[in-house]
């Protein structure tokens with residue numbers, strides 16, 4: 001199988017197939033909480049790879065070089081996924097290896113930054129030797145009547161407030177606000193950041 005897997009650069013004509021795979025990875029992981037309908041564009045240069053089997057895209061990763069999301073001389077990873085039928089076959093690891101090869105050769109960089117709120121992939125990042133650099137809660141608040149009214153004054157009907165809080169502050173946030181715990185997609189989840197140096 002490994003020999004049949006080809007890693008190549010993403011090209012614009014891949015967009016629909018890439019989005020299909022992204023949506024598929026979304027339904028069986030907690031990697032993202034919104035469906036995307038277009039491949040995002042980023043401000044800085046990206047390293048954008050897909051893994052293919054029989055010409056079909058079965059994996060992807062996108063890293064932004066010197067992203068505003070991380071420090072300079074780092075690559076911030078926006079996307080990383082492998083189709084469920086192909087997991088555990090080293091494809092993720094091969095994509096990371098290829099990504100770092102391009103980082104080294106084209107940009108002289110050796111550090112990538114990975115964030116995830118998907119519990120399985122958090123274990124994966126630990127397993128392959130990434131170092132934790134921080135963690136926080138991702139959560140949504142049910143707006144209070146006062147908050148709804150304040151927004152409504154400005155013609156906005158607020159249904160939900162999305163944000164984050166420090167890892168030790170969820171209880172304090174809950175003393176003041178109501179977190180949206182019933183919605184499986186929006187419920188509070190711990191997001192862990194990792195760095196990988198190679």
Ligand SMILES: CC(C)(COP(=O)(O)OP(=O)(O)OC[C@H]1O[C@@H](n2cnc3c(N)ncnc32)[C@H](O)[C@@H]1OP(=O)(O)O)[C@@H](O)C(=O)NCCC(=O)NCCS
Nearest residue numbers: 029081082087088089090091092093118120121123124127
């Ligand atoms: C995370 C993900 C991309 C990993 O891809 P993959 O191709 O299945 O991983 P690999 O086959 O390269 O695994 C490499 C090693 O990690 C191990 N591993 C795989 N998944 C693991 C998990 N959930 N927990 C612990 N170890 C794991 C493998 O057994 C293998 O170990 P070994 O080399 O010591 O034998 C894939 O599981 C995925 O698409 N998950 C859903 C999307 C997601 O959460 N993305 C990341 C956050 S944005």
